[in-house]
Amino acid sequence: MIKKSLKIVLLTSLLLSGFAATASTPTCQGDDCIAEQKLYLSWALGYGQRSNPLHGGKKLNLVLLPEIYYYSKYWFFDNGRLGSSIALSDDTQLSIIGQFNQEKGYFQQWFSGNLLQFEANTIVGPEFGAATFRQAPSQIAVSQVNKRPTAFDVGLQLDTVRSGTLWQLAYWTDVSKQHHGQYASLGARRGWQSPYGKWQLSAHLHWKSAQLIDTYYGLTALEVTSGQEYQGRDSWQAELRLNWSKPLTERLSVLVFLRYLQLDSAMTDSYLVRSDNVTTWFGGVSYRFF
Numbered sequence: 001m002i003k004k005s006l007k008i009v010l011l012t013s014l015l016l017s018g019f020a021a022t023a024s025t026p027t028c029q030g031d032d033c034i035a036e037q038k039l040y041l042s043w044a045l046g047y048g049q050r051s052n053p054l055h056g057g058k059k060l061n062l063v064l065l066p067e068i069y070y071y072s073k074y075w076f077f078d079n080g081r082l083g084s085s086i087a088l089s090d091d092t093q094l095s096i097i098g099q100f101n102q103e104k105g106y107f108q109q110w111f112s113g114n115l116l117q118f119e120a121n122t123i124v125g126p127e128f129g130a131a132t133f134r135q136a137p138s139q140i141a142v143s144q145v146n147k148r149p150t151a152f153d154v155g156l157q158l159d160t161v162r163s164g165t166l167w168q169l170a171y172w173t174d175v176s177k178q179h180h181g182q183y184a185s186l187g188a189r190r191g192w193q194s195p196y197g198k199w200q201l202s203a204h205l206h207w208k209s210a211q212l213i214d215t216y217y218g219l220t221a222l223e224v225t226s227g228q229e230y231q232g233r234d235s236w237q238a239e240l241r242l243n244w245s246k247p248l249t250e251r252l253s254v255l256v257f258l259r260y261l262q263l264d265s266a267m268t269d270s271y272l273v274r275s276d277n278v279t280t281w282f283g284g285v286s287y288r289f290f
Contacts, residue, residue, distance in 0.1 A: 046284015181212030
């Protein structure tokens with residue numbers, strides 16, 4: 001499985017490197033601009049948690065979070081995402097991106113995507129309401145089901161800036177033939193500076209295909225007793241993120257991020273799922289090495 005994933009990554013990187021593109025953010029300004037052919041590495045030290053919506057699933061403790069990105073003229077690596085972008089105009093760009101599917105992270109705590117998905121500069125989401133939990137005995141624990149696959153997805157992402165707001169549209173498909181599904185998202189992000197630090201608020205609406213949901217949250221007759229089977233269907237999930245940071249020195253910053261993901265009945269109808277939301281929070285200090 002590891003060899004297969006490495007082959008997929010290498011093939012994808014060759015594909016992406018063939019695009020004559022610029023890997024910069026549309027109309028970046030000041031600290032948001034990224035210099036080409038320069039490696040950025042920072043670590044955030046603090047404490048936080050990401051909840052787990054599955055029965056028997058463990059919360060993910062967040063203590064030390066890396067942020068790694070490199071942008072060259074033709075390709076980029078940004079916290080687990082490998083891609084290439086082409087500028088369509090001064091404020092619009094189209095990217096092709098590859099990454100490991102994040103659904104596996106709820107089933108396996110040491111999944112690499114669990115660590116790299118948290119970018120100190122862009123992550124977030126608060127818990128705005130009480131979670132709804134499924135009551136026993138209608139529940140299936142993670143340890144009772146078959147191992148879920150590690151999938152690698154490739155997608156197209158369109159970014160455009162309008163009136164100071166970054167709009168993003170993305171569509172992904174499974175190229176590793178593990179979940180055979182697709183997913184898409186539409187989102188907006190806006191940042192502002194205040195005397196108390198830099199703020200960033202974003203909202204996204206995610207669509208996940210029935211094949212993807214069924215692969216990870218579906219239950220077959222081989223895994224559960226009669227009457228507990230579940231076949232996944234298309235899912236719509238809303239997400240809110242809030243991020244705050246304040247520089248203390250040129251390299252050291254204090255930061256807090258929050259994230260709230262609302263799950264719909266396409267997931268919560270599965271006896272494997274116990275909560276209708278996923279919340280993430282983290283607070284600490286970030287040090288940029290270079």
